[in-house]
Amino acid sequence: MAARPVHPVTAAATGSATGRGAPALAEELGRTAPDGSEVGFYLHVPFCERRCHYCSFNTAPLPDGAGVRRYLAAAHRELALLGGVPWARAVTVATVFLGGGTPSLLEPEDVGALVDGLRTRFTLAGDAEITIECNPESASRTKLQGYRAAGVSRISLGVQSLDDRLLARLGRLHDARRAHAAFDAARQAGFDNVSVDLMYGLPGLDLPTWRHTLETVLAWMPDHLSAYGLTLDPGSAWASSGVPGLPAEDAVVEQYWALARAAAAHGLEHYEISNYARPRFRSRHNQIYWRAQEYLACGPGACGFVGDLRYGNVRATARYCARLEEGVLPVDDGERLDARQRLAEQLILGLRTADGVPAAWLRRRAEGDGALSRRLRAWREQALLVEHGDHVRLTEAGFLLSDALFVELL
Numbered sequence: 576m577a578a579r580p581v582h583p584v585t586a587a588a589t590g591s592a593t594g595r596g597a598p599a600l601a602e603e604l605g606r607t608a609p610d611g612s613e614v615g616f617y618l619h620v621p622f623c624e625r626r627c628h629y630c631s632f633n634t635a636p637l638p639d640g641a642g643v644r645r646y647l648a649a650a651h652r653e654l655a656l657l658g659g660v661p662w663a664r665a666v667t668v669a670t671v672f673l674g675g676g677t678p679s680l681l682e683p684e685d686v687g688a689l690v691d692g693l694r695t696r697f698t699l700a701g702d703a704e705i706t707i708e709c710n711p712e713s714a715s716r717t718k719l720q721g722y723r724a725a726g727v728s729r730i731s732l733g734v735q736s737l738d739d740r741l742l743a744r745l746g747r748l749h750d751a752r753r754a755h756a757a758f759d760a761a762r763q764a765g766f767d768n769v770s771v772d773l774m775y776g777l778p779g780l781d782l783p784t785w786r787h788t789l790e791t792v793l794a795w796m797p798d799h800l801s802a803y804g805l806t807l808d809p810g811s812a813w814a815s816s817g818v819p820g821l822p823a824e825d826a827v828v829e830q831y832w833a834l835a836r837a838a839a840a841h842g843l844e845h846y847e848i849s850n851y852a853r854p855r856f857r858s859r860h861n862q863i864y865w866r867a868q869e870y871l872a873c874g875p876g877a878c879g880f881v882g883d884l885r886y887g888n889v890r891a892t893a894r895y896c897a898r899l900e901e902g903v904l905p906v907d908d909g910e911r912l913d914a915r916q917r918l919a920e921q922l923i924l925g926l927r928t929a930d931g932v933p934a935a936w937l938r939r940r941a942e943g944d945g946a947l948s949r950r951l952r953a954w955r956e957q958a959l960l961v962e963h964g965d966h967v968r969l970t971e972a973g974f975l976l977s978d979a980l981f982v983e984l985l
């Protein structure tokens with residue numbers, strides 16, 4: 576699956592907890608109608624055959640067939656309960672993202688049944704972008720053909736590296752040959768929208784190897800490329816054990832620039848800090864997050880955002896299933912964002928993108944904040960932040976330093 580996506584299982588919350596119990600939160604969700612008429616839908620498949628050493632996502636060991644069936648039954652119950660909230664029919668689901676975990680461990684008929692379940696309970700847009708994250712070792716041509724027949728329109732392939740020794744060190748189950756075969760299988764299955772995930776800043780990764788990986792992957796002509804610098808997030812094995820051989824910061828910066836240059840040379844637009852796309856192939860689903868728009872969620876640990884309510888599901892798969900077997904939406908925590916928190920989030924997410932944010936938003940946030948105003952002035956002088964029309968955006972150099980600005984926007 577993806578290396579470091581902005582996805583709703585890992586999205587950081589900035590609001591304050593509602594202080595409500597779980598059943599009350601489920602009721603609260605039912606009463607909170609979305610502001611917009613279109614939403615995204617994130618569906619979390621938690622299972623992995625093995626946990627990668629850098630991974631901090633909400634994963635679960637792959638159970639036997641009965642365990643997978645229990646999860647699927649719970650997910651269908653959740654779709655039914657969500658589809659029963661009063662506003663469910665008033666929104667159109669514009670994008671669906673099956674993320675994980677490893678969604679490609681599911682059989683095509685199971686994926687088809689989940690998409691059908693969603694279509695039965697909600698209005699699914701005729702041109703909905705439906706993405707599934709796939710790991711190369713579980714992405715055969717036959718399976719991908721089945722996903723396509725089930726309505727999936729986009730594949731996100733977790734390649735991460737083409738260095739076999741590095742892949743083994745990360746704990747991945749595929750090698751470079753298998754990654755290339757999975758990409759070809761996606762094309763042969765008829766997918767004309769295929770994204771590849773890569774990682775840099777990895778222990779032992781040097782610039783020539785990274786350049787070779789980039790050139791090889793870009794020669795496959797993916798429609799979209801996500802590339803994330805390694806971060807040792809809490810919950811990962813490497814965060815607790817440490818990992819030797821991490822490249823120095825200036826080496827990681829060199830890898831970032833090699834990526835930006837290679838992607839540009841192959842005609843990919845750098846449209847978000849970690850994402851590149853051919854024209855018209857931006858991830859529509861992820862753009863919903865970056866525009867701070869609304870999305871629903873299903874699955875263990877999945878997070879949604881509706882109106883001013885951000886909510887998250889129970890994380891442990893067994894507890895998630897048990898809650899749904901009791902007939903209760905598995906919402907476990909929630910928070911209401913106030914206007915200031917909402918603006919900060921819109922700014923931070925929007926400034927991740929090449930589109931940037933309306934200049935008026937940034938002015939409003941900086942009013943009366945001397946430190947932030949000084950930082951913004953300095954960044955403009957250094958061409959890290961630029962105007963385009965009535966918007967402001969970070970440049971590629973600004974993307975690289977963006978964390979320092981985002982901290983002040985909170």
Ligand code: SF4
Pocket residue numbers: 576577578622623625626627630631632634675676677710
């Ligand atoms: S495949 Fe690896 S990185 Fe992806 S969710 Fe599973 S353990 Fe995490």
